[in-house]
Amino acid sequence: MTTATILTVARAEALFTSRLATGSQPTYDTVEEAIRIAVRAHRGVRGCAADVAGEYGDHPESAAPRMRWARRLVEELYDARRGRARRRLAWALVA
Numbered sequence: 001m002t003t004a005t006i007l008t009v010a011r012a013e014a015l016f017t018s019r020l021a022t023g024s025q026p027t028y029d030t031v032e033e034a035i036r037i038a039v040r041a042h043r044g045v046r047g048c049a050a051d052v053a054g055e056y057g058d059h060p061e062s063a064a065p066r067m068r069w070a071r072r073l074v075e076e077l078y079d080a081r082r083g084r085a086r087r088r089l090a091w092a093l094v095a
Contacts (some may be wrong), residue, residue, distance in 0.1 A: 006072055013048040014038040015070040016055075022066045028077045 018034035
């Protein structure tokens with residue numbers, strides 16, 4: 001089991017509320033844009049969280065797989081990006 005940061009959770013909730021199709025494999029840039037649009041459309045991260053809660057109440061059978069998809073995608077894309085940034089920093093410190 002992984003421990004999510006608050007930022008990972010917020011990104012996953014925003015992605016959950018986006019128009020991207022569950023199960024799709026969008027690029028980092030596409031996910032980043034979808035998250036920005038969702039946060040604006042829902043008037044912030046709290047609005048995204050409220051809509052996620054509503055979907056779990058109304059449609060738990062489809063909400064759970066969508067959140068698993070959103071969380072996995074956010075973790076994969078942002079962790080990979082963070083890993084590249086750490087490697088660049090490590091090389092900068094060596095040089």
